[in-house]
């Protein structure tokens with residue numbers, strides 16, 4: 196007799212599609228937060244599958260820090276075109292110009308924390324009541340306690356101690372005026388699952404993920420792309436390196452890894468043997484042991 | 497870390513009283529299966545040193561939130577992931593205090609297996625009874641009792657055998673299909689991933705071996721065809737002008753194109769024209785697949801309806817008998833109006849009567865009570881404003897479960913299993 200069970204990638208896919216469809220069924224104005232990274236690319240692929248042959252029935256939101264890799268922007272525009280979805284942009288530069296936030300100064304300045312304000316403003320402007328994101332529970336310990344449907348109060352804040360219990364696959368998206376939800380359809384995926392799925396489904400990725408040559412500097416042990424957004428310290432020098440990225444955040448804070456991996460198979464091999472977490476390459480998480488938890492409470496992604 | 501892509505997924509939960517070693521055990525499983533990254537272990541080593549420990553406190557790997565690390569206890573469900581070449585695992589790490597019964601129920605609701613930890617020095621405690629009761633109530637198909645801290649009882653076979661005997665005596669009163677026992681030391685690693693040299697008398701498998709091999713494929717209901725409709729897909733494009741697909745997740749049975757089906761509540765019959773996902777046909781659809789189904793006939797179907805087989809239908813009723821776990825500070829009184837969620841259906845409901853409450857430590861029934869409070873487990877009768885299409889929880893965990901929502905606060909206040 197045939198064994199009726201799903202292999203784990205199929206089960207994770209089925210779960211994510213169920214969650215994405217629940218969002219469309221339960222909310223009036225959902226949206227997908229698109230960072231340009233592999234997780235949000237996988238999420239948009241899942242969304243396409245969930246509603247085929249109809250188009251994805253919600254817009255993508257991209258919060259543009261002004262410090263994005265040019266590769267990310269080009270990839271985003273091509274994808275939006277291909278999927279035939281609406282793109283909403285929130286600009287951190289605009290938030291700065293309007294005086295909503297103040298730019299950090301100094302050599303370690305980053306626009307990462309500023310994004311939260313732009314994000315919340317954008318959600319409010321477009322009256323988004325459910326914002327889906329590609330965050331995974333295996334990324335970081337504060338994320339390990341996230342729900343699939345994560346309730347946010349009228350200030351966009353997360354209250355980890357007061358989360359709604361989530362049972363079976365019964366998701367409660369009821370809310371009061373002004374509140375919204377963050378939804379994480381790929382909560383249960385690991386970095387390895389994401390890569391294996393990308394390979395299995397042959398999902399296209401920005402070139403940043405594959406090995407390439409680039410001008411870099413090394414700061415606090417992190418390899419950063421040299422760009423106009425980086426202020427060199429006196430002792431730092433620019434070097435040509437062969438690198439790739441494991442996540443795609445802002446240019447000034449996303450660390451690269453030395454790597455020759457230029458195919459998905461090679462990347463998977465590398466992920467399987469790598470001994471540090473992917474967020475370990477991000478300077479924003481190195482700001483303290485509870486950096487992520489503190490930012491999430493404010494309304495960060 | 498594994499690079500296989502066709503592994504099965506096993507979801508398990510861990511239960512035990514405070515300090516029985518849950519967090520240490522999970523840390524051990526992650527560490528020994530090489531699922532811990534260097535930067536994570538460095539963080540834990542640094543924190544252990546800062547606290548003045550002379551060993552690496554693996555429990556720090558999982559005790560996530562700030563307030564938890566301050567108090568040194570686990571306060572919410574945290575999910576952990578690891579994989580071996582055989583399987584991929586999702587752990588729901590839930591705290592053991594009585595005030596967290598609701599978290600345990602949450603973790604148990606999606607689990608294939610429960611690990612119940614017992615401290616070898618203390619034997620069975622009230623908490624052990626409670627956790628086992630919850631595992632049986634939530635119909636977790638497999639239970640593994642880990643007798644932990646064997647290093648502190650000189651790896652004694654007698655101590656272990658006595659605990660096994662005690663547990664078997666009590667669990668015969670419960671409804672658990674499969675119980676296994678493993679003597680371990682989470683701290684030292686005996687019988688967790690590596691076979692222990694300190695317990696040659698133990699002939700069973702290690703915990704990890706059991707997790708990798710326990711048979712879970714037949715835990716899913718492949719008999720009763722149930723397809724709750726999540727939403728209707730209508731592309732409105734020239735290319736797919738007449739396409740009308742029903743999107744949802746199979747919650748039981750095996751559906752095939754050509755099958756005769758019946759739609760609830762309308763009662764209309766039709767045949768399955770196609771089952772697909774992303775335009776790719778699916779020959780046989782079963783739980784937990786997410787699919788899009790089309791029918792031969794144009795029938796009015798919407799979210800909350802259910803597609804079933806004519807010769808095997810769920811019960812259609814407005815009166816439910818439910819075991820409820822209450823999850824809210826505000827207590828529940830009879831005649832309270834609620835919102836009930838069952839599969840993809842949402843409707844008004846009223847709690848008509850509280851039959852009895854269960855003392856979760858002794859399993860005794862307490863009758864004649866006026867209200868139920870946070871973490872109570874009770875049998876109640878519910879009347880719904882519309883018919884629901886249900887199976888007993890025993891038969892199907894998906895079509896047999898409900899949640900109750902407080903219409904004023906929108907909080908999820910109760911988790912129910914239909915009797």
Ligand SMILES: Nc1nc2c(ncn2[C@@H]2O[C@H](COP(=O)(O)OP(=O)(O)O)[C@@H](O)[C@H]2O)c(=O)[nH]1
Nearest residue numbers: 514515516517518519520555644645681682683
């Ligand atoms: N000797 C010994 N100590 C253990 C063992 N497992 C856990 N512990 C210790 O018991 C204490 C509580 O463990 P923890 O994992 O935090 O328990 P939890 O409250 O169930 O999560 C810690 O000090 C652990 O080091 C074991 O197998 N042997």
Ligand SMILES: [Mg+2]
Nearest residue numbers: 518519569570
């Ligand atoms: Mg603990």
